[in-house]
Amino acid sequence: MSESLIFEFEQLPEEAPTSEGGETAAPKRIALHQEVSQTGGSDQSRRPLTSYGVSSLEQRRIEAEHRVGLFLVPGTLDIMSVPIPMRRASGSQHSSPVGSPADSSFPEGFAIPQRQRINILLLEGVAQAAVQKLKNQEFSVEALPGSIGADELKAKLANVHALGIRSNTKITAEILDAAPNLLCIGCFCIGTDQVDLKAAEERGIPVFNSPYQNSRSVAELIIGMIINLARRLGDKNNEMHKGVWNKSAANCFEIRGKTLGIVGYGHIGSQLSVLAESMGMHVIFYDVVSAMPLGNSTPMPDLKSLLRKADFVSLHVPDTPQTRNMISQDELALMKKGAYLLNASRGTVVNIPDLVKALQAGHLGGAYVDVFPKEPAKASNDWHDYDELAKCSNVLLTPHIGGSTTEAQIAIGDEVAERFTKFINQGSTLGSVNFPNLDLPYSGEGTHRILSVHHNRPGVLREINNIISIYNVEGQVLRTYSNIGYLVIDVDKEASDEIRTKIEQLPASIKTRVLY
Numbered sequence: 001m002s003e004s005l006i007f008e009f010e011q012l013p014e015e016a017p018t019s020e021g022g023e024t025a026a027p028k029r030i031a032l033h034q035e036v037s038q039t040g041g042s043d044q045s046r047r048p049l050t051s052y053g054v055s056s057l058e059q060r061r062i063e064a065e066h067r068v069g070l071f072l073v074p075g076t077l078d079i080m081s082v083p084i085p086m087r088r089a090s091g092s093q094h095s096s097p098v099g100s101p102a103d104s105s106f107p108e109g110f111a112i113p114q115r116q117r118i119n120i121l122l123l124e125g126v127a128q129a130a131v132q133k134l135k136n137q138e139f140s141v142e143a144l145p146g147s148i149g150a151d152e153l154k155a156k157l158a159n160v161h162a163l164g165i166r167s168n169t170k171i172t173a174e175i176l177d178a179a180p181n182l183l184c185i186g187c188f189c190i191g192t193d194q195v196d197l198k199a200a201e202e203r204g205i206p207v208f209n210s211p212y213q214n215s216r217s218v219a220e221l222i223i224g225m226i227i228n229l230a231r232r233l234g235d236k237n238n239e240m241h242k243g244v245w246n247k248s249a250a251n252c253f254e255i256r257g258k259t260l261g262i263v264g265y266g267h268i269g270s271q272l273s274v275l276a277e278s279m280g281m282h283v284i285f286y287d288v289v290s291a292m293p294l295g296n297s298t299p300m301p302d303l304k305s306l307l308r309k310a311d312f313v314s315l316h317v318p319d320t321p322q323t324r325n326m327i328s329q330d331e332l333a334l335m336k337k338g339a340y341l342l343n344a345s346r347g348t349v350v351n352i353p354d355l356v357k358a359l360q361a362g363h364l365g366g367a368y369v370d371v372f373p374k375e376p377a378k379a380s381n382d383w384h385d386y387d388e389l390a391k392c393s394n395v396l397l398t399p400h401i402g403g404s405t406t407e408a409q410i411a412i413g414d415e416v417a418e419r420f421t422k423f424i425n426q427g428s429t430l431g432s433v434n435f436p437n438l439d440l441p442y443s444g445e446g447t448h449r450i451l452s453v454h455h456n457r458p459g460v461l462r463e464i465n466n467i468i469s470i471y472n473v474e475g476q477v478l479r480t481y482s483n484i485g486y487l488v489i490d491v492d493k494e495a496s497d498e499i500r501t502k503i504e505q506l507p508a509s510i511k512t513r514v515l516y
Contacts, residue, residue: 124166130413154178173199186416193319197434204453204511206435208419213411214403219271225368229340256280261310264317265291307334319346332358338365344402347371359392366394427451436479436486443474448496449515452487455508456480467502471495
């Protein structure tokens with residue numbers, strides 16, 4: 001058995017109102033029917049569940065009240081047919097009744113259609129679980145396995161409302177100018193330096209990321225690479241693949257009792273600290289922000305002190321003006337002779353030519369590099385930007401895979417997809433990296449939510465309050481960030497369109513929309 005909900009328009013002959021021109025304007029009836037058909041058969045029954053006699057002017061209000069979109073199918077009376085699964089009532093062998101649009105008894109799996117179709121573009125192989133989560137919201141989702149060129153991206157963004165990327169796609173001001181309908185951007189990774197955050201902010205576009213979910217994956221990888229470097233497994237592996245049998249313990253060590261220096265004691269650095277101590281390592285760390293030491297780890301007063309003391313140095317810092325080339329010739333010279341350097345943070349943190357010189361001179365015992373100043377936009381079989389580094393002894397290289405595990409990508413996808421959904425449906429900006437963070441609780445039935453992004457300058461709030469002062473306001477919250485302000489207002493639904501129009505006309509307004 002299958003079941004559908006059918007929205008229909010019907011003409012009402014009785015009490016037809018008169019239009020301004022004196023002609024009779026027949027009102028419409030919006031009827032919601034339940035249609036039941038037997039699987040494999042042609043028998044079909046339809047029964048009305050609820051109906052409304054309305055004029056065309058009332059149609060939009062009905063849509064808003066019941067959070068449904070009414071779309072007339074040309075040549076028919078049908079508005080929309082939505083397949084839904086049957087739901088069994090507890091303890092019953094019969095399907096439960098379907099309630100009215102305003103009722104909470106819709107069958108399981110029924111998704112309220114969007115008034116405006118939301119188009120989402122996901123690039124670079126975002127986890128399928130995230131794709132499905134967004135589709136479950138009745139969003140239109142296009143998911144591509146890799147990144148695309150700038151021209152193709154600009155063409156696609158013309159009708160996109162939400163964009164999801166990972167680390168390879170670069171979002172510039174020029175790209176954003178080609179996206180007039182873009183509401184938000186999601187970075188399905190930790191970093192957001194691939195996005196021009198200022199340009200997005202100026203256009204009223206919040207950017208979301210997932211700063212924690214791949215922390216364990218990166219920390220585990222670093223532990224594995226510390227062991228690989230200490231036992232020179234990269235070189236041994238290469239020799240074996242070439243048919244060379246070279247059994248030797250020279251320059252191979254246990255990591256127990258060695259000192260690990262962690263630069264950046266955030267979510268990844270602190271997890272690494274715990275794992276390293278469980279392996280018997282001594283842990284020291286340095287961070288520009290005061291952090292509580294975990295276990296027996298010891299904070300260092302400055303970077304130089306850490307570099308002088310550590311046998312292994314692992315970097316876990318963001319890409320900022322202060323961290324670019326923070327490990328260069330002078331810092332490498334401070335490290336102990338035979339020490340190892342590991343970088344799975346950002347490619348701009350280490351000066352690669354200086355690292356090559358330190359390795360070639362024998363000052364460092366080895367290095368692991370997962371991130372590079374210049375990385376290919378997509379998979380390549382002919383990448384030779386750092387051949388001199390690859391030729392060095394006991395050097396391990398990977399293609400920016402620190403957080404690339406199934407578990408991490410599922411968790412990241414779930415988190416960013418959830419932030420997409422809450423922003424699109426509720427206006428919540430919690431978790432945004434370039435936008436005021438706020439979330440206003442739902443004010444209840446009979447209200448619409450207005451989202452106003454405007455320039456952060458004196459007098460704007462007064463202008464908006466002058467507009468809404470004559471209406472009933474159920475909830476209101478404002479936050480500012482840098483040069484923008486973000487205002488969320490819940491008002492009586494009858495007044496929402498009028499208020500939005502007035503706010504949009506303010507000189508300081510950047511972007512205004514209404515959630516029905």
